[in-house]
Amino acid sequence: MAIEQVRGLDVSIYQGPVNWDATRMAGISFAFAKATEGVHVGDPFFHANWRGMKEAGIVRGAYHFFLPNRDAAQQAKHFAATVKLEPGDLPPVLDVEKPGAGSRRSYARAVKLWLHVVEQETGRRPIIYTYAAFWSEQMTDQFGDHPLWIAHYRVAHPRIPKGWSHWTFWQYSSTGRKRGVSGPVDLNRFNGSHAQLLALTQPHEKPAAGS
Numbered sequence: 001m002a003i004e005q006v007r008g009l010d011v012s013i014y015q016g017p018v019n020w021d022a023t024r025m026a027g028i029s030f031a032f033a034k035a036t037e038g039v040h041v042g043d044p045f046f047h048a049n050w051r052g053m054k055e056a057g058i059v060r061g062a063y064h065f066f067l068p069n070r071d072a073a074q075q076a077k078h079f080a081a082t083v084k085l086e087p088g089d090l091p092p093v094l095d096v097e098k099p100g101a102g103s104r105r106s107y108a109r110a111v112k113l114w115l116h117v118v119e120q121e122t123g124r125r126p127i128i129y130t131y132a133a134f135w136s137e138q139m140t141d142q143f144g145d146h147p148l149w150i151a152h153y154r155v156a157h158p159r160i161p162k163g164w165s166h167w168t169f170w171q172y173s174s175t176g177r178k179r180g181v182s183g184p185v186d187l188n189r190f191n192g193s194h195a196q197l198l199a200l201t202q203p204h205e206k207p208a209a210g211s
Contacts, residue, residue, distance in 0.1 A: 006030070006190040006197055010063070013043050015181050020049075020056035022180030030059040030190060031196060032093060032149075035083045035163065037065040042082055050083075059197060061090030064114075065131060068100030072110040076117035088201050091124040092148060097134055108140045116144065123203050125183040127168065135161035147200070149188075167191055170202070 006203075007027055011018055012034035023031070024029065033049035036042050043049075046062070053060035056074040094114055100107040115126050129149040130139075141163035149169035152158035158170050169188050176187035190197050 004193050006186040006192065006194050008032070008059075008190060009176065009178060009181070010034075010186045011045070011049060011181070013182065015185055018049060018052060019180035020052040020058060023178060024056040024058050025182075026179040028058060028178065028180075029150065029194060030061065030090065030188075032061040032063050032090070032188075033061040034095075035064060036075075038067040038070045038080045039078050042206060042208075043080075047081070048135055051099070054086075054088075057079070059088065059090060059201060061093055061127075063093035063095050064118075065095045066098065066111065066114060068098060068102070068107055068110060071114040073117055076114045076121070080118055080121035084123050085124060088198075090201055091127050091147065092122055093127045093129050095129045096139070097130055097151075099134070099138060102139055104138060107138055108142065111139070111143070115143075122157050129169075129171075130161060132159040132161045 006029050008030035009028055018023045031053050033046055033053065035046045050060065050062065055161040062083040063151040064075065066075065079092065094111065094160040096111055118126050123148060127147040127149050128143055131151040144163040147168040148164045149171065150158045150160065150167045151171040154171055158167055160167060168191055170191065171186050171188050178185055
């Protein structure tokens with residue numbers, strides 16, 4: 001039996017304007033757009049992307065780029081004030097990939113605080129984006145109850161960080177090409193069927209178990 005391939009991408013200011021209708025016609029089912037960074041920065045293309053994804057019928061998600069040297073609660077409030085989730089949207093995402101100067105415990109506490117505040121604000125358990133080598137150096141194994149979006153390129157299967165047994169989203173390329181996007185773009189897969197992807201958009205739904 002053929003395995004269903006549910007494909008997506010993620011964008012930020014670096015992709016500029018996106019033709020989401022063309023992207024949907026090219027086989028993209030879901031997409032994430034950068035919304036915020038730190039306590040003040042907002043992606044200037046976010047609102048256009050957020051609106052465009054929905055109008056094109058793409059399952060949409062938004063992410064925050066976490067800065068470990070900034071107040072985690074303020075970062076969470078910044079994201080929650082920027083992103084207004086609606087029925088059919090994916091859970092919020094925390095992008096954790098910037099090294100911190102403190103201990104693993106202090107970094108983990110800050111990440112947990114962001115996750116907690118955003119979950120309280122949105123009613124959705126956030127997804128964590130990271131890559132395994134970074135996570136092993138900087139973080140703990142206490143986050144496995146959050147869906148994992150893992151970045152790992154040029155491999156047949158992604159390496160899973162400690163604390164998780166499977167991935168939910170896999171960013172498998174940072175140099176992809178897709179109709180509707182000018183220049184290179186990150187490409188992703190969902191670890192499940194399209195029906196499971198839609199199930200993940202429901203409040204308090206458990207993440208797909210993967211295959």
